[in-house]
Amino acid sequence: SIYKKPVLFFNSGFDCNCCVIETFCDEKTLVISDKLNHASIHDGILHSKATLLRYKHLDLSHLKILLKKNKDKFENIFVISETIYSMDGDCVHLEELINLKKEFNFLLVIDEAHSFGVYSYGMAHNKNLIEYIDFLTIPLGKGGGSTGSYLICNQLYKDYIINKGRKFIYTTALPPINIAWNLFILEKMELFKDKRQYLIELQELAHSLVKKYNMNTLSTTHIISIIIGDNERLDKITNYLKEKKYFVYGVKEPTVPKGTSRIRIGLSPSLSKDNIIDFFQELNYALNTFF
Template sequence: MSERLTWIHQELDSLKEAGLYNRIRTLGSPQGAWLMVDGKRVLNFCSNNYLGLANEPVLVKTAQEYTQKFGVGPAAVRSIAGTMDIHLELERRLAAFKGVEAAITFQSGFTANLATLPALVGKEDVIFSDELNHASIIDGSRLSGARIARYGHADPASLEKVIQENAGSYRRGLIVTDGVFSMDGDIAPLDKIYEIAEKYDILLMVDDAHGEGVLGTGGRGIVDHFHLHGKVDVEVGTLSKAFGVVGGVVAGSAVIVEWLRQRGRPFLFSSAVTPADVGACIAAVDILESSTERVDRLWANARYFKEEMKKLGFDTGVSTTPITPVMLGEAPLAQQFSRELFEEGVFAMSIGFPTVPRGKARIRVMISAAHQKEDLDQGLAAFAKVGRKLGVIA
């Protein structure tokens, strides 16, 4: 073993001893309510496939058709020779779906944040960031070079105080928040945050990765949920969760979208999204525009599961969305709980530090429109059995 790498081996051993080492399981089937995981058929409570679209036959068929017509890859960045007419069609469709002036797509929601934040602010500026914002917002903020001023989680009063403390010390300000917080499942008070942004004339950006396809009429997102159309400067979203495909989107003001086409680094320096992904995303928009049935079923499933978990005595935190954290405290307990669930035929991974703070480890259950009531009941029975065995519930 090279001495240059000794420290990595030591760090890995430390993670294992602390119960923080992430043993990654392997899927051998398409996404759905049930999966083949490490060779075993299990109930899926892990995926972000909110609406069950990841293996929807219409999306699969459309992806195949687009591949036949346009090939397997664009073979260029968007700004040179990678922009196909289908990319522009998807962006027009997403803008119409969101009710905004324009939209631009990226390779992922993560790269959408890495593109947007450094393009809007720099070293003379300040980003007012919720203390529990997603890693992609944190990384994009660091790349921008702007000063990062954190405010209390989902706390408008804290935000206003931090803005006042920084008054006169920056050129441009940008408020950025997750829409739905992926670990806790709570919703940002975007209506109150918008009022503060207006009061202090600061740009407002929301990352709606877990709100797209979930919140608002037919899954149009948090801006629709709060009736803030035309008032939020930047909406970042992902096409890899509720849409069931892959990719990211930035929607909002036409001038901001135009600027990102000129200065969004992932747009300029990384290949365009594949034709198959573009076609599948367009098919997903078709489905969401045609009916609210999947979104309605998602919420019905989530309400039922949460209510029954609370009856059993589990702590599901502060979630107000289909994201259901089962709070367990310490990482070793959460990992053991996950392993026991797997033995009972339920795939629900533990989440610990650094994804969540120390002492707040959990099982994060992701309910889907693809689940039937009998699936949820089977999962509830497994949670009850393991919870009693490990002394989490009576």
């Protein structure tokens, strides 16, 4: 395969994450999970008999403290992270995480839902790090423009899931048209190079405008969340933007913590640079008008 490792296809990213964790994590396992990991990861842990610890979001020094404290107390340790996080558009330091793996010898699960496509075959593939990741999940619902998820892992784990993974076995496979579409996307990935390059330009432009207008974001990627405050202010701002024909969705409390309701912008190569400039001008106006 492109990934030079066995691949197993799941009907959804949710099932893929859940299945990996509930199949391999037992009562002798410690799972250390990023505090903001996706619901599918949390559910997988809840369905397993493992002990759970969570480290502060993207804080690998906190992860290291937890690893040091617990390294001799369990038979296995699993560490789970996403690459890009969709609520803020912030991103894990994958190389650093793999350095920790080399030091503490845990099993590493990485979810690339928000980096496949934008980073071609994914961030781990781009950085040549596939071999260090024990379970790489690639949900296709975002940049993949599809449905389902690849799981990239070694042959032993793959065979085990085929025989034991309940969310792999006890569900009907997706129809062939979906599989053909996924293959089509994989084959054409190289042809989208110009679009990916253009997306980086849009991303740089958008981030320069965020800075210029002093907007509040944690993003370093193509997903840009601007923290607004409470739900009421968010509604006023998104309504204004909708009147201006920008179809902007807010992410509200309780999906995000109180007081951090936000506008989430997902950049796409179908936008022009003028679209971005005009949008941020309107957003800046709204931020300075509605309180």
